[in-house]
Amino acid sequence: MSEKTSSAQIGVVGMAVMGSNLARNFANHGYRTAIFNRTWAKTEAVLTAHPEAHFIASQTVEEFVDSLEKPRRIIIMVKAGAGTDATIDTLIPLLEPGDIVVDGGNAFFQDTRRREEKLRAHDLHFVGAGISGGETGALEGPSIMPGGSEHSYTYVGSMLEDISAKVPGPNGDEPCCTYIGTDGSGHFVKMVHNGIEYADMQFIGEAYDLLAGAGLSAAEAADVFAEWNTGDLDSFLIEITSEVLRQTDARTGKPLVDVIVDAAGMKGTGTWTVQESLTLGVPAASIAEAVFARAASSSPELRKAARSALEGPDGTVTVEDRAAFVEDVRQALWCAKVIAYAQGLHLIKVAAVEYGWDIDVAACARIWRAGCIIRAKLLDRISNEYAANDLETLLEAPSIKAMLAEANPSWRRVVARATEAGVPIPGFSSALSYYDLVRAERTNAALTQGLRDFFGSHTYRRIDTEGTFHTVWSGDRSEVEAVDTH
Template sequence: MGADIGVTGLAVMGANLARNFARNGYTVALHNRSVARTDSLVNTYGHEGQFVRTESLAELVEALDRPRRVLIMVKAGAPVDAVIEDLVPLLDEGDIIIDAGNSFYEETRRREEALRQKGLHFVGVGVSGGEEGALWGPSIMPGGSRESYQTLGPMLESIAADYHGEPCCAWVGTDGAGHYVKMVHNGIEYADMQVIGEAYDLMRSLAGLEPQEQAGVFREWNSTALASYLIEITSEVLDQEDELTGRPLVDVIVDAAGQKGTGRWTAISGLEVGSPVTTIAESVFARSISSQRSVREVTSQVFEAGINEAVTAEELYASGDARQDFVEDIRKALYASKLVSYAQGFDMLSAAGQEFGWDLNMRTIASLWRAGCIIRADLLDTIMRAYDAPAADQPRNLLLAPEFTEALAECLPSWRRVVAAAATYGVPAPVFSSALAYYDSLRAERLPAALTQGLRDYFGAHTYQRIDKPGTFHIRWSEDRTEAEV
């Protein structure tokens, strides 16, 4: 009997996935460029299951049962191509190469097509949950061919997170669909963290709540419709005291947020498929401006807030019922903005499905995110209910689902008050504001795009359409200014 699956690339994520397979009864062949890392894994965790130590890709392939399944867990980009190039001559028709890293979906599509021509299956797999998820059960989003999932799927489902008896793993679509869905997951994650940060900032800057006080607020919020992994761990981070200074940990962390590219990819792809993922884009920009610390150090001393109100924000919100009411307003604004970010993510998935020919099942995708991943939240059950109806009856935008529409109506007055307070007192809240603008744009009967089209026709003869009759038209601006149908 050979090994059931091979794993090459044994850094933390690769090693944890290999251990997860082994603990679930699979024999796992191991390979790493540094044999010492392979030996370390076997020596430390060999008791967890059956491992086969190999020193080369040729040995790895030789150790596998057919069809061979080789999981690559190396840095995205050129390193993935390099491993594939070395593997291909060693494999036979019907074998499967799995890329479980954060690869760009277009690269996955390219690789899948190239390997399909060689008779090999290439499966781009989105894996969410970080190091702990990889070890104990991540959310898994596989793409590739249906045929490859028949043999690979049961293995992935066995190591995935479990949500009330259901694995958080399912085939999502062909070629790059798996990595695309994971990319959108990460985009929503960016927006989710940013709105949580904005809520924290508003409560501290305007209501005067210190981090440890806010930890209690977030714990309370985690028993409401906001219940989620990110809300839960926010309370933990805000409650943490720095050992060196005794100050709240959040106060000694440099306020410059990093990124690995998936949020940026989501924003760019949203533009490419014509889906307005404004909350995700704003969250990416918020990280970018946070990283411009040297500029902010100068401008913070130069720019004025421009606040002339007789009553300061601290006086208005720091005590009594006003403070409690404002915190509740923030909770509702946070929930409403969160709904918008999820709605935008699913709208983008729908647009991408049409663009790339993927038959994406939105209910299934929502189900994959209920456990194991970073954006796991009670809200996903609500999203699944919205997509329970036949495809023809599903909401064109998630915000039109009755539960979402009702929630937004209930949150709207608070949402507007929070955005107004942020603008009035100079506290940046780009995603709160952008989410509200998206909502208002969707509900508007007329948008100023009519003027935009008129301007485009004036300077570039880009034409326009009329509301009262079909056709495409142009004004002879430089002549007699009469209208011509073109």
């Protein structure tokens, strides 16, 4: 039902499933909610389907803007990219200084920075809010990562916190929403969340491949994942893995997982995470391997050519003690998940310095505990460790490093066993390599730098003397001090 008797406290533009569910969430929490869609038919369909929401609906954008109390608070839930820019351009002439526009889509954070600067020039506030939880989360409570001016958060923060997911705490329910920082910080944190999500799903897939290689049926693997979900691996993705593996295909009677084409899609956020890690020089190989694994899965010509040309083990994992092997895989999966979180949170820390954001890493982990796709029991531990310690990396956190040390033998056995059997584990193996790389006393980068100096005179530093040096490789190979090019 449409009401015009009072001004709306919040407005939502875009009545696709995410937008309409978010609007229903606001209405369910008692907020007078205005809705608008470029096409009236879609708005009308929402009104018909949800009369209980008592939306304030408008047929024109002018009418929509006029229906909002001041300062106006508008959330855009349209397709990221050109659609967002077009919507903003339509709104700007109708808004007044102090009004607030929130982009709740999966925008690239640099686009958010650009849009924030553009609206600031009009004395308008722009908030880039990462929203995770899918359609169900939008309706029942997502994890929300808003970035923008602190002033804007005073007007929209309490509303976003109200509709977000909640986690029971010592002083009552804690919202899975907090102020992240200025301009594009919220969308950056959401981007990294999605990168971790890519890695998490890749690790889960590798764990399933290993269990299947050891002879477990899909139903037996489902039981294993269900059991894992009662312990340290307790998480949304582990929970639904059990459900997917248990599903039987109605047409064939086979496990559904066996009739789904093994080609995974991507929408860009994982790729953005990897690109930004390269831009900032932050090692995030496990997230990158997850992105590349999806790319390989969706390259049929490459896979067909490789299958016909290459030889190797068939993926059968020979185990004498199935229970012991399953436990090794569990521990390897936990370790790999920790590495993905460590890489993602390190990327957030470095980006905060680079872009001038004051980001509380502990708070990021805290608001991921419910509502979002990567919600997991592990995030309680991660949040507490960052809150209690000044961490450069999650891996140095006291409780984390202790569990990694305990699980190390299992992790290494799994990687070795998979490699011998021909089970592809780019995620597990890259996570272990990262662990060994960052803990190494010395790396092979010394040789790399020597080679760079040989062919390009790129110079090097010494461990025993200050300064920058170059060996005259094409001459008498004497060492000379050089200008530092680092």
